[in-house]
Amino acid sequence: MAKQLREPEEALYPAPVVLVTCIDEKGRSNIITLAWVGIICSEPPMIGISIRPSRYSNSLIKESKEFVVNIPTVDLLRKVDYCGTVSGKTVDKFKEAGFTPESAAKVRSSLIKECPVNIECKLKQQLTLGVHDLFLGEVVAIHTTEEILNEEGKIDYAKAKPLVFNQGEYWNLGKKLENYGFSQGRIKEIPFKSELIGEDQVVA
Amino acid sequence: MAKQLREPEEALYPAPVVLVTCIDEKGRSNIITLAWVGIICSEPPMIGISIRPSRYSNSLIKESKEFVVNIPTVDLLRKVDYCGTVSGKTVDKFKEAGFTPESAAKVRSSLIKECPVNIECKLKQQLTLGVHDLFLGEVVAIHTTEEILNEEGKIDYAKAKPLVFNQGEYWNLGKKLENYGFSQGRIKEIPFKSELIGEDQVVA
Numbered sequence: 001m002a003k004q005l006r007e008p009e010e011a012l013y014p015a016p017v018v019l020v021t022c023i024d025e026k027g028r029s030n031i032i033t034l035a036w037v038g039i040i041c042s043e044p045p046m047i048g049i050s051i052r053p054s055r056y057s058n059s060l061i062k063e064s065k066e067f068v069v070n071i072p073t074v075d076l077l078r079k080v081d082y083c084g085t086v087s088g089k090t091v092d093k094f095k096e097a098g099f100t101p102e103s104a105a106k107v108r109s110s111l112i113k114e115c116p117v118n119i120e121c122k123l124k125q126q127l128t129l130g131v132h133d134l135f136l137g138e139v140v141a142i143h144t145t146e147e148i149l150n151e152e153g154k155i156d157y158a159k160a161k162p163l164v165f166n167q168g169e170y171w172n173l174g175k176k177l178e179n180y181g182f183s184q185g186r187i188k189e190i191p192f193k194s195e196l197i198g199e200d201q202v203v204a
Numbered sequence: 205m206a207k208q209l210r211e212p213e214e215a216l217y218p219a220p221v222v223l224v225t226c227i228d229e230k231g232r233s234n235i236i237t238l239a240w241v242g243i244i245c246s247e248p249p250m251i252g253i254s255i256r257p258s259r260y261s262n263s264l265i266k267e268s269k270e271f272v273v274n275i276p277t278v279d280l281l282r283k284v285d286y287c288g289t290v291s292g293k294t295v296d297k298f299k300e301a302g303f304t305p306e307s308a309a310k311v312r313s314s315l316i317k318e319c320p321v322n323i324e325c326k327l328k329q330q331l332t333l334g335v336h337d338l339f340l341g342e343v344v345a346i347h348t349t350e351e352i353l354n355e356e357g358k359i360d361y362a363k364a365k366p367l368v369f370n371q372g373e374y375w376n377l378g379k380k381l382e383n384y385g386f387s388q389g390r391i392k393e394i395p396f397k398s399e400l401i402g403e404d405q406v407v408a
Contacts, residue, residue, distance in 0.1 A: 003350075004347065004350060005309055005345060005346070008248070008342075008344055008345060009246075010246050010249040010343065011323050011346050012222070012242070012323065013220065013359070014220050014368055015243060016217065016218050016219065018216070035243075036245075037216065037242060038244075039239075039254070040254045040338045041254060041333040041335065041336040042335050043335040045215070046214075046333055046334065048242065048244060050244045074381065077382060078387050081382065082387045082388075084384065085385055105209055117215060119216065125331075127340075129250055130250065132244065132245040136333070140212055141209060142210040142211070144208050146207075149208075155371065157218075157370045163381075164368060164378075166366075167359065170381045170382045170383070172379060174376035174378040176373050176374070177278065177367075179374070180288065180372045180374065181285065181289055183283075184286075184289045
């Protein structure tokens, strides 16, 4: 079947759905829901997040030079959506959404207790690209609830139940199909600290 | 339940799984499987992809200043994994994986015919972060097969069946839960060109 040629847009899918927390000058933490988020480097571990300059969190991250990536479960969907539709300029989202702040280990922003994984990041670089600024953060600490771990201490994604974002639609995860490297039959188990999928990795 | 504090690593999930094509100086297209990929800007639409300097595709993109993000379906999983475990330095991956090259509209690299969505990008910037280089590409053209579109011309993700990557594990998509903005009850339908989930967006 023939393909349609379309105008440029941000057509990539799927994307993660995360709650990013950051802190204002008075020490109050804010929450912003983001999907334009991804891993950008394995060593040092780094995460990129894109936020429009008009968003309250944008200025907070520029000033505080830190943020936390909190990964929600599908059970939190209504709160996640709420935090993506109101502004921290006028609303205390921790209070209104009913999230519980927890102290971080290496940054000042609060973690969200209800999220099973919290990734503390320090801002290394920021880029103005267009309607979004790209913030490059280095991971400095990670917190995980034991409830989502298997016996080997690795995350069981059937328990972690992340949200998946497809251009305006929230989806859940289906089932596990295979481990990376299965086509070569050389990897029986993936280490917890898994890698970018890349050329050479399994066979080299 | 208490949380465990862990050492820094690239702990974000889920991630997309894509096949990036790029071209060498002789006009031959290569394929690399990537998961460290994400939308970084809506206007102009931009995608960030991270690749280790040792990978063959890294040097090709640096020289050609372009790449194509091809989004596979779960049915292509074995080929996707294969293209992430051998090097284009020694293997013609189009031939060995059995993928069909298609001409792009605005770049020289081949599209992968079997992928229902192909996103052509021109390199705008590259950053050396650590073990990965981050390439920032601007989307210049998109191709979609009609087979994955609904009656309104929007992508039906139940038909597009993307792969989801969770730290070394390939998963499939589950089911659609809600549209962005549902918690406010103000958006009945999401436009095809959906946005970053951000503060203010629905209520402002």
